[in-house]
Amino acid sequence: MKNGIKVFLCLLLAFTLFPFNSLEANAQGNDVSVKLRNYLGNKKTVGVDVVGEYLVEGQNDLTLVSSKDYSVKLENGELVLYTGNSRIKEFSGSFTVIPKSYGASNYISINGRDYLGEIEFTIEESYIRPINTLPLEDYLKGVVPYEMPATWHKEALKAQAVAARTYAMNYVGSVIDDTIRYQVYGGYIWDSSSYDTSTAAVNETVGDVLKYNGNLISAVYSSSNGGHTESAANYWGNSHPYLVGKPDPFDPQRPWSLTIDKQQIDTSGLDLKNPSEWWNSVSEKNSDLAELNNIKAYINKDFYPNTEIKIVGVPKLTISGKNSSGKSTNGSLTVDFFVKNADGSYRMEDTSELPDDYSNELAGEDRYGTSVEVAEYGWAAGADSVVLGRGDITLDALTGTVLAKKYNSPLLLTRSDRIPPEVLTEIKKINPTSKRVFLLGGEQAISESVENSIRNSGYTPVRIMGETRYHTAVKVAEQIQNSSEVIITSGNENSPDALSIASYAAKNQIPILLTRSDRVPAVVSNYLKKHNISKVHIIGGTVAVSKAVEDHVRGLGISNINRVQGEDRFATSVAIAKEFKYDMSNVIFASGYLFVDALPGAALAAKLNAPVILTRQDRFPNVVRGWLDGLSNQPFIHYLGGPVAISENTRDEIKQTLTASINLYTLTKEDVGIGTLRNILGGTLFKSYHITNVANSESRVTISGLGYGHGVGMSQYGAYERAEAGHSYKQILSFYYEGTTLQ
Template identity: 40%
Template sequence: MRALLTILLACIMAIVPFSSSALAFSKDINVRLVNYIGNQVDVHFNVVGSYQVENSSVKLVPGERYSVAALGSKVTLFNSGKKLMEASEIVLKPTIKGSIDSQVLLENMEYIGAVKFINENGYVRPINTVDLVSYLKGVVPSEMPQSWGYYSGMEALKAQAVAARTYVLRRNATTIDDGQSHQVYRGYDWWLSTSDAVMETQGKVLKYGNEYVNALYSSSNGGSTLTNKNSWGTTNLPYFDTKKDPYDAKISPYSDWSFTLNKEQIDTSKLDLSKPDSWWDDTYEVDRSITDSIISRLQSKGTISKYNEIKVVRFNSMSFDSPPSNANDVLNGTFTFEYFVKTPTDYVMEDGKIKTYKKTIEDTSYNIRFMIGTSTMRSPVIKNVEQVNGEFIVKGSGFGHGIGMSQYGAYQMSKDGKHYNEILDFYYPGTKLVREINKEDYFSRLKGQDRYGTSVAISQHAWENKSEAVVLGRGDLSIDSLTGSVLAKKYDSPLLLTYTNKIPDNVRDEIQRLSPKKIFLLGGTSAISDKVKAELEKAYPNAQVNRISGTDRFATAIEVAEQINNTTEVILTTGDESSPDALSIASHAASNQIPILYTNPNNLPEDVETFLKNNKVNKVTIIGGKSRISTNLEKYIDSIVNQVERVSGPDRYATSIEIAEKMNYRVSQLFFAQGNVFIDALPASAYAAAVDAPVILTYKDQVPAPVQNYLKTFNNVPDTYILGGPGAVSDQVVSEVESLILN
């Protein structure tokens, strides 16, 4: 009972105010791509989805091969050998902010978010900019096997997520490397188990007093935890301790390891030492990988001139301190070796023979590990060194620096039924687990002075640069525009609203900013007049203005569907202009490029039936209850297609929740719209599709019960957007949504 009390006191959960001195959770992280890219004078990439080059007219075509080269002090972009542009930096940005269906494929690695290329000392250095959550989703599976989550290791993954979050926040910097010097990051290499671990621990960090802890971790400590003083010789941090780790000892595959080092590396008895040029180029050390690593490390530190060639002749001695017994012991080691030197001009000779140098290295075992090679000497914990038959046999345990959390130990604790806060308490004793959430980072309105201004606000938020196309819908009647979200997503374009006979000034300005090559008008002349079409053609002569319309709303929806390259599946909803069912399904339909068609409650319009038959549609998903689309009509549709599914609830609010739950959204973002006057939400559907988020309907002044129940199931805090001003969704509803999610 006392042990349990200690755990509860040390790892007490709290929601604390956001600290202004800390790196904001919503702030972007700039990741220098070094670990997998290395130093290259040119780097190749291609894009998936829609990307743009910032401040440039260069168009990136998905699938085409591009390269960036470091030339002079700048970087130059090429496509198949053709120079496209040159600048001090080249920045690739997704057309839609936060889009997860657009990636940069860089040397066989996938990255979302922005990728900037700079010239770094004559090499191309890519820098990936992502938000903290996306960064952690790329770190956790790179540092701990995602498969552990399916074999009783989910709590270990959560502990890893907290440690990784705390580590980066302690740095209080927005730039970090992608390798072991910081945290390994593999970009958009996301897995369900590790992403869940990140989201289920959202905002949770370890603190000692008011400071983030240095949440260090390694693969295995070999059965005993180390302090930073044990391993590095630095002033000991109070939350690290030297103690037995029965969990690591039980599971770690690195409890015992060894490597062998020959004393005699070069048999000089067979060499003419007076004529080194006769054998130098053909003579190598027995353990060349180790000797090369030692010399390279010493040359990088300036201990040996980097301009000289070195051959290690023999190792005279090697010893290491025994594993530590307390927190203040420093693990040190020493070894002595002899070597020959060749300068850039000649061999170093003495008394007519090549000179033999001798050097003794005295350093921490941790630093010697990096000299010998981290895959050879796996940790600074050396159990003993034996000398047998002219060899040093070095035996040790653990993998990594051994400080803080053992990842294998955490896995064993999880398998033993320990909660992640117990894991963190064991490896970081005396710390507290707190949750830091600043709601201003997660809740915001997208609004304008009116519905037209709101459509502009959504466009400016999500489309920070240009757009290849713009889809324009009628602002006072949504029926024609509702199906246009699928078309907008096809071109990764915003959906803006207009008057029937006039383009609002702010919408005109937004189209000018976006510089589209295509403008689509949804509906006939009664929806958007020829006067508006002519006005657009005159104002934007470089844009092709196309009208998509039919004889009525049913036919217009079919015309939109004809623009989509997918006729195997169709979503069918009521043609009643007062129903928001099409809006609720719009982001899913747009994301998956599934056309939305309209029907009457009891009979299928002839044009719609012809479309289903001619295109051999396989599946129809009906959205809405039986009062919207009758059971008899459902049965008839089932007779002409292979599969029919209905998604509905008792009312429009419940239906929007049914859609959110059944369509497998990522729900790292949510959009809220009023269920009665929902035109404000329409322009957000293409944005919601790009970030794979549902659109949830609410009352103006109250959160419906089905929505309340849905929000209570959340164990993470999604980025939440309220569509429209207080006249559409009241501040009271916003506060209630915040409370339901945060609590």
């Protein structure tokens, strides 16, 4: 090839066209219909401009003119034509615009690219898909310079024009598209002098097609055959006598190579149990990203859609076999990889066994029995006092966890009208040294009957109460001395946020105050002012505790406000565990919806300095899974409540999270057709089957080859060299399509 020829790779690589049944047709007088996909992409709005005039088919009063800007939008399943911001017309299905007269005086622009002829606007898979219909010869003027550089020798371009025309004739009467799947079509670009040679090549061969035994041939071509054409029989298994394998001395045998390191990620220093710690900071070799991205695309498409892939290594890449054309036929590939799901979780596998006693369940026959089980577990050695809360409304009892911690007391639950026998028995068993039993709430919460049962058992009931839950929380807070900070959370009894923060508040003796969502109760506001509070932790998002509440607190002169929140109750419990200091040797799991079971567990959590983490009953939330997976230690697990609160399936997921490591998957392709390897690695990198060398070292593999594309039919670079050597386009076509006739 002479100096100055530029490699026109992007559009010449790997143009694979498949044989089709022959169709007898005359090239002249035929229209071609082309879906505009390659340059337009998938759009729900396209800009439309016209030069001259375009008529809307079936709309006698609607004409598009060059003085206006138009657009077509897909709205509610209909195509809508606009001029500027004004709707002109809605169309169900499709509509077609036709030039007032065909030719260069009337053409249309779609998103800035010009087209001759008519345009039908259709809907395809929820996107606008224009279809351009125009005469075959003008279509070819937009194809030839996109398949072969427009400045190349005219004889080469004429050979390209005949091959492209012959190929297109097989599709007359059907709809093709403008991509490499058929032929790349650039629209009406040939009005520029830059395309004079390619346009002349089409005009000077007008109507010429190639036939074999009177039938149109499959006029396939590729960029470069590597010095030897490939036969159709070898490549497709279809015997076409005019597509034979033979040496091509004029093909420049353009070289290429592909190199991949066998190890992409060194896993020896990674904590495979906690991939979240390193996933975003570990990556493959930058030098191999193009090849690896193609492999990832293949894995995503065929095996793990909508996931993120990290390739650990490519330990095997080999090429084997040769056919009669000297092209390689087979190969093997092994790829090791990790998978991260779209929801942020990782594909894990069990790699170790937990002991049977990795966890315990604190559960009774009902919530009252559960509170007894928790008390026996945490206060078997006795307690100073006992705190008694109402079992059917949670908030009074939750705010009392701070009081329970102050007096080293369990939190037991009672019915409003009577104390369950097992609870009274447990109080007697604990036999608090102070003889005090704190009752949280007024007589509507815990009746006089319960109080009398406590007194008659030899203990002193101490009632802490207020007019409302907000008042009661303040009364409990007043039992706590010398705290300059408070926790404010939702007073909504359906909110579990107070449960998640209760253990930290209790351990650190920080009062828990309740608020309405939209405003701070006066009793709470007065407490903040009276006790010179300097720091406030707000638990929950602005739906639970509004910005108005935060602004009110700030208006009291408290500038140190810390809001802790998550997207939901589960994420909020994780956010609390991350925000505040806990001893992670214990983790307490509670139901995010049946959290009344977990009420007594908040006092136990305070005793253990452990976080209370919420989970769904029937499945383990991903946000919690990620947090547990990221812990540096393996905690002891406490389940508050039985399977009705936390199912066995959820417990299995928690156990798996504690034991699993990220799964190393392997893609294996052993002795497969070389086309499979080229598909996986990408045709723009693995450029042909004409492999000249495979250098396989301990650390990397390099594949070297010649040519670009399948090598069947005409070599475009070979055609250029032949034209430069003085061959006519007829001689070029005669060599590459042996035994055919030009008609």
